[in-house]
Amino acid sequence: MQGSQPLNTSSQGGRLRSRHLLAGLALALGLTGLAQAEDLPKITFCTNWFAEAEHGGFYQALATGLYKKAGLDVSIKMGGPQVNGLQLLGAGVCDFFMGYPMQDIVAASHGLPVVTVATSFQKDPQVIIAHQGVKSLADLKGKPILVSQSANTTWWPWLENTFGFTQSQERPYTFSVAPFLHDKNLSQQGYIGSEPLMIEKGGETPKVFLMADYGWPAYAETIDTTQAMIARHPQWVAAFVKASMEGWQSYLADPTPGNKLIVEADPKETPEQLEFSMKMMKKYQLVTGGDAASEGIGIMTDKRWKEMFDFMVHNKMMPADFDYKKVYDLQFIKPLKLLPTAADTH
Numbered sequence: 482m483q484g485s486q487p488l489n490t491s492s493q494g495g496r497l498r499s500r501h502l503l504a505g506l507a508l509a510l511g512l513t514g515l516a517q518a519e520d521l522p523k524i525t526f527c528t529n530w531f532a533e534a535e536h537g538g539f540y541q542a543l544a545t546g547l548y549k550k551a552g553l554d555v556s557i558k559m560g561g562p563q564v565n566g567l568q569l570l571g572a573g574v575c576d577f578f579m580g581y582p583m584q585d586i587v588a589a590s591h592g593l594p595v596v597t598v599a600t601s602f603q604k605d606p607q608v609i610i611a612h613q614g615v616k617s618l619a620d621l622k623g624k625p626i627l628v629s630q631s632a633n634t635t636w637w638p639w640l641e642n643t644f645g646f647t648q649s650q651e652r653p654y655t656f657s658v659a660p661f662l663h664d665k666n667l668s669q670q671g672y673i674g675s676e677p678l679m680i681e682k683g684g685e686t687p688k689v690f691l692m693a694d695y696g697w698p699a700y701a702e703t704i705d706t707t708q709a710m711i712a713r714h715p716q717w718v719a720a721f722v723k724a725s726m727e728g729w730q731s732y733l734a735d736p737t738p739g740n741k742l743i744v745e746a747d748p749k750e751t752p753e754q755l756e757f758s759m760k761m762m763k764k765y766q767l768v769t770g771g772d773a774a775s776e777g778i779g780i781m782t783d784k785r786w787k788e789m790f791d792f793m794v795h796n797k798m799m800p801a802d803f804d805y806k807k808v809y810d811l812q813f814i815k816p817l818k819l820l821p822t823a824a825d826t827h
Contacts, residue, residue, distance in 0.1 A: 521549070523556070524555045524721060525575050526576065526721075528558070531749070533750060534762065535602075536579070536743070538601060538728040539579075541739030544738035544739050545728070547731070551724040557742075558574075570593075570705060577705065579601075580597060581699065581703065582597065582700050586803075586805055587634065598704050598813045599813065600700040600781050604691065604694075604770060604771065605701040606673045607671075607691075607693075608689050609640075609671075609692065618695060622644055622650075624666065626651060639792065658671075662684070673765060674761040674762060675758065722814055730778055733769070782811075
């Protein structure tokens with residue numbers, strides 16, 4: 482017993498020293514991990530509106546750690562009706578912006594070095610909402626429609642060409658459904674996942690026309706950045722695009738983490754609204770339809786960009802000799818091929 486005691490004491494001391502060494506190593510590793518986290522490039526993504534389900538993939542990527550896993554420290558900055566995100570992008574306030582193709586082309590023609598690198602929606606969620614009894618968009622020719630000013634540089638000329646609408650029909654849209662509910666002669670613009678629910682809660686079942694299903698070619702909720710970002714940090718762009726599209730796939734499967742951040746950012750977003758928006762996104766396959774079904778979530782094509790640009794040229798919104806191909810870059814989204822799953826569409 483006495484002979485074994487020194488060995489026992491030595492063993493205990495060795496264990497204590499080992500524990501101290503392990504604790505020190507763990508602390509060092511922890512500090513190293515902290516330093517690495519703090520050293521991640523800080524990226525600001527600016528959205529085009531207040532936080533909502535239509536932004537869900539980005540909030541999901543933030544909530545589930547997909548951006549951190551991709552090596553980025555991302556923060557999301559909400560937009561709103563008085564916020565010009567393209568100006569913020571050009572000024573360096575945003576590293577990425579949630580854009581719209583036609584507006585991007587116009588901005589690029591005025592010298593803003595904006596480049597679109599992926600899209601959230603294959604179909605623009607923009608709709609025209611009418612009262613019951615209206616059977617088609619063509620029925621609204623000559624009748625008053627509430628629209629925002631931005632419509633004149635995007636989809637309104639398409640309505641004029643396709644259905645014979647005129648600017649004399651336009652009435653100012655104030656982002657309220659109250660005028661529509663009080664006047665049976667009015668129709669209005671809206672998003673498929675937003676205004677229809679507001680109108681239903683107001684006591685009426687609206688007639689909704691998704692313009693994308695009638696031939697409107699625009700993508701929506703695109704990821705825009707600058708030529709400088711692509712030139713200096715292509716790995717950041719690739720990482721942000723990949724994590725964002727993974728975020729969309731995750732959000733469509735289970736939106737709970739993303740919705741929590743959305744409500745924190747905008748407490749006016751109710752569970753009912755979020756659920757309705759998700760239902761509409763899946764029903765109309767905004768994220769997963771079109772080319773995304775075979776080429777992957779976020780995909781863009783040369784064919785669609787040419788179609789959008791040709792529309793703008795036809796409507797004298799852009800000169801035919803403008804090099805629209807500099808406004809988009811497929812190198813970051815094309816190789817991903819993140820195909821939708823059954824959970825993404827049902």
